[in-house]
Amino acid sequence: MLALTLFGVFFLIALAGVPLLFSILVTTVGIIWAQNLGHPMETIFLSFIGGVEPFILLAVPLFVFAGELLAQGGVGKRIVEFARVLFGWLPGGLGVVTVMSCTMFGGVSGSAIADTAAIGSLVIPSMIARGYSRGFAAALLAVAGTIALLMPLSIPFLIYAFISGVSMRTLSMAGLLPALASAIALIVVCMWHGKKTGCDNGEDRSTLKEIWAATRDAGPALLMPIIIIGGIWTGVFTPSESAAIAVFYGLIVSLFYYKDLSWRRIPQLLLNAFITSATVMLVIGATGAMAWLITVEQVAVQMAEWIQVVATEPWMFLMLFNVCLLLLGIFIEPLPAMLLSAPLFLPLAKHFEMDMVHIGVVMTANLAIALYTPPVGGTLFVAAKLAKAGIGEITRHLWPLMTATFTVVLLITYIPSLSTWLPRFIQSMGN
DSSP states (O other): OHHHHHHHHHHHHHHTTOOHHHHHHHHHHHHHHHTTOOOOHHHHHHHHHHHTOOGGGGHHHHHHHHHHHHHHTTHHHHHHHHHHHHHTTSTTHHHHHHHHHHHHHHHHHOOHHHHHHHHHHHHHHHHHHHTOOHHHHHHHHHHHGGGGGGSTTOHHHHHHHHHHOOOHHHHHHHTHHHHHHHHHHHHHHHHHHHHHHOSOOOOOOOOHHHHHHHHHHHHHHHHHHHHHHHHHHHTSSOHHHHHHHHHHHHHIIIIIISOOOOGGGHHHHHHHHHHHHHHHHHHHHHHHHHHHHHHHTTHHHHHHHHHHHHOOSHHHHHHHHHHHHHHHHHHSOHHHHHHHHHHHHHHHHHHTTOOHHHHHHHHHHHHHHGGGSTTTOHHHHHHHHHHTOOHHHHHHHHHHHHHHHHHHHHHHHHOTHHHHHHHHHHHHHHO
């Protein structure tokens, strides 16, 4: 079966330490050559170029740059202070503040890594000083940072919209309730941990004056996702144009309102955004070439025939879908994992007459878990570095947090209305 050969060779090469870009390309070209499939190499080149040509992908580097601006422009500390005055009085208050700060910053950055780095640098020292262990502080930050992937400006949502043809306008709202459900689940764990260990019983409630001051200070940052999503929903601008608006707004807020960013730092932020975006676009091109091979050789049809034998009911397919994505995510970052798996699973989901918006949220929620699981986990390693904690120590504290997020993923999977109700409600109000 070509599917098993294709993914078996890919995983062997990737696990050998070969960079993901070359793992995908070597697998694609190697399978064509070894199986005597007869496809000219020019098609690989054309598929690679075609994979990065769609106009909507212009939004990727712009959103990455906007995230860099906001992370370095003082937005993070205003959001943390805003969360502190609202939630710091709860048991496990600093943990709750971390979760809510990551959720709110994720709404303006759309990037889990940027979310983790920006919020972690502000809350980790305070958590350790309050009495939290370094392992728990890092574990919480690594998990909470992934909520950004379910927020309206999520970059994975943008990629999924490109792959599936689903409206980014709909996806931008579809992840909001799942993101809030994830935040609530993590807050429950934080409150339990604070009470159990006695390290954080909460601080005094803030006064109305303090709440107003924090709200006024954080207001411009919190307005950004409202402006962007409002513009997309009303048709004022497209997702690609919204990314440009995000950059412009980020520059205004960071340079002229908060004044925490100077013009001299802009070139370095541009370089950082360029490196990140170039990496993402190269992988998108490579997965475009592999996706072409998967389509031409009808790998998706072969997979469909096998899955229809194993999973005869929609709930069985969804369970298998979750398991496959979780296993794939352990070894591959969310964006390439989505690009590789979507061509296989979307036709199957359509066969079972499932909502493509719901499937996109389920896929993103599963792949977000990969960001805090070894060996690839991006947010895990950022949090470990910030907290100066070992991976083993962090892993011991991950289990209750993972249990909370797994529970939410199951709820998202089997209660589609968690993803589809809000977009439909907003759309019905506009009619």
